[in-house]
Amino acid sequence: MAKDPTLPVDHDARSLAKRLMRTARSGALATNDAESGMPFASLVQVGTDLDGSPLILTSQLSVHTRLMEADPRCSLLLSSIGKGDPLAHPRLTLQATAERLDRETDDAKKIRRRYLLQHPKAELYVDFPDFSFWRLKVSSGSLNGGFGRAYRMTAGDLLADMSEFFDxxxxxxxxxxxxxxxxxxxxxxxxxxxxxxxxxxxxxxxxxxxxxxxxxxxxxxxxxxxxxxxxxxxxxxxxxxxxxxxxxxxx
Structure with missing residues (x-):
C-alpha cells in the first residue's frame, strides 16, 4: 500500500487554509453536468460568510447556475497567486454543497452587504432579477501549502465557530x-x-x-x-x- 502523502493538520495549516478562504477574490468552481457526465469548471468571484463559508453571486444565464440547480454538489479551487512557479504557491480545494439564498430574506440582505464590501463593483448588477447568492456549505478540503505540504481537512478545520455570536x-x-x-x-x-x-x-x-x-x-x-x-x-x-x-x- 502506498504511503499516505498528507501531513497531520496543525494550527499553521488551518491558518493558511482560512487565510486563502478569506482573501481569495475569485476561484475555479467545478460543477456536475448530468447530461454529458462531465465536470464543468467556471471562474467565479468569491466572498465569505461570517464563518468563512464561500459565497458566490451568479446569473441565471450562467451554465454553472443551472448545473447547481440540478446537482448542488461542487468543488471550489482557491489559490494564492504570486510570482514564479504557480505550483509553489498555496492552494485549497473545497468540496461543498451549493445552497441558493432567497434574495428577499434578511440573511441574503446581510450577505449582500458583506459581499459588496469585498466586491464593490458588483453593486452594478447585484440586484438584477436573474442574479442570486449561493452559499457553499463546505464538507471537506484539501490544502496544498507548497511542495510536500499536503493536508486533508474537515469542515471543522476550515470554518469559524459562530455559536456564541448571535446577531x-x-x-x-x-x-x-x-x-x-x-x-x-x-x-x-x-x-x-x-x-x-x-x-x-x-x-x-x-x-x-x-x-x-x-x-x-x-x-x-x-x-x-x-x-x-x-x-x-x-x-x-x-x-x-x-x-x-x-x-x-x-x-
Whole structure:
C-alpha cells in the first residue's frame, strides 16, 4: 500500500487554509453536468460568510447556475497567486454543497452587504432579477501549502465557530462603519504594520471570531487574532490591542 502523502493538520495549516478562504477574490468552481457526465469548471468571484463559508453571486444565464440547480454538489479551487512557479504557491480545494439564498430574506440582505464590501463593483448588477447568492456549505478540503505540504481537512478545520455570536451581522456592520469613519489611522496601521501591506487608504471589510479583513483596491489582507474570540464583547478590546501593537511597531 502506498504511503499516505498528507501531513497531520496543525494550527499553521488551518491558518493558511482560512487565510486563502478569506482573501481569495475569485476561484475555479467545478460543477456536475448530468447530461454529458462531465465536470464543468467556471471562474467565479468569491466572498465569505461570517464563518468563512464561500459565497458566490451568479446569473441565471450562467451554465454553472443551472448545473447547481440540478446537482448542488461542487468543488471550489482557491489559490494564492504570486510570482514564479504557480505550483509553489498555496492552494485549497473545497468540496461543498451549493445552497441558493432567497434574495428577499434578511440573511441574503446581510450577505449582500458583506459581499459588496469585498466586491464593490458588483453593486452594478447585484440586484438584477436573474442574479442570486449561493452559499457553499463546505464538507471537506484539501490544502496544498507548497511542495510536500499536503493536508486533508474537515469542515471543522476550515470554518469559524459562530455559536456564541448571535446577531453578529448587524454588530459587524456597525463596527466596520465606525472603524472606517473614526479610526482609519488604526485600520491603515493594521495593514501596514501587522500584515506588511503597502501604504494607502485601507478599509476594514470583515470581522469574525478569528480575525479581520482589510482591503485596498484589489488587495485583501487577513489579520488573524492571537486567539479566537468568545463573543462580540471581545471585539473592541481586541481591536484596541492590535492598534496599540501596530502603533508601537510604527514608532
Amino acid at each position: 453578529f451581522y448587524d454588530f459587524e456592520a456597525g463596527a466596520i462603519d465606525h472603524m472606517n469613519a473614526e479610526h482609519s489611522d488604526a485600520v491603515a496601521l493594521y495593514a501596514t504594520q501587522l500584515c506588511g501591506g503597502r501604504e494607502g487608504v485601507w478599509h476594514l471589510i470583515g470581522i469574525d471570531p478569528e480575525g479581520i479583513q482589510l482591503a485596498l483596491g484589489d488587495d485583501i489582507l487577513r489579520l488573524s487574532f492571537p486567539k479566537p474570540l468568545t463573543g462580540p464583547h471581545e471585539v473592541r478590546p481586541m481591536l484596541i490591542r492590535l492598534a496599540n501593537e501596530a502603533r508601537s511597531r510604527a514608532a
